[in-house]
Amino acid sequence: MLLDDVEAAHRAQDPPSWPAPDDDPRDEDYGVFADPGRFRMIIDRCRAWARVLEERGWADVTRGRMGEEDWLITLRPRREGALALRLQGAAWIFPDGRAPMVEVLVGEIRSRVGVHPDCACDACDWGSAAFIDSLDQDIFSVVDGSFRIIRKDGMRWTETSFGAGGTATRETVREVHGVSWADHWESRTPFSVARRDLPPWPPAGFDDGP
Secondary structure, three states: OHHHHHHHHHHOOOOOOOOOOOOOOOHHHOOOOOOHHHHHHHHHHHHHHHHHHHHOOOEEEEEEOOOOOOOEEEEEEOOOOEOOEEEEEEEEEEOOEEEEEEEEEEOOOOEEEEEEOOOOOHHHOOOHHHHHHHHHHHHHHHHHOOOEEEEEOOEEEEEEOOEEEEEEOOOOOOOEEOEOOOOOOOOOOOOOOOHHHOOOOOOOOOOOOO
């Protein structure tokens, strides 16, 4: 299984891991983090994906600037019609430290898929497994061929088999959709949310007085 191979390659690097907190966040947990260095497990996970996809012969991988924060992994699938991935390192910066993060970009126009972790402060800590799952879903969706960006009714929609979301935009949206990276691979079905499927907003009576 693809994800089993990624998990094995990840564990071989002895990455940091920690459980989800038992308690709700406190006000003083926002904007600080106790151990920012543990987020290097995000870098380890990206390296694991690159190794597995390269060993399977699905992608040509270029690794550059492999520092703690300033690093880059480019994966170009060998199958025609598949979307390239760019995993670009950066850091969350807080007064008491810096935490590694990765920006996942797709296609030649480098459309953003996601940022992981989306926040690194102690209040937003859901445990290492949650951060890994979120990153895996973004990368897997592109490799699987079930990631797409579309424009409909003035909205930019991002759709994967794990969910969908949209934002209003006046900018030109270039639609993005590729095939799976592997031959004879059946892609999952993206979760489609179109404006016609949503309840009207604002709802009837929203502006009515008391």
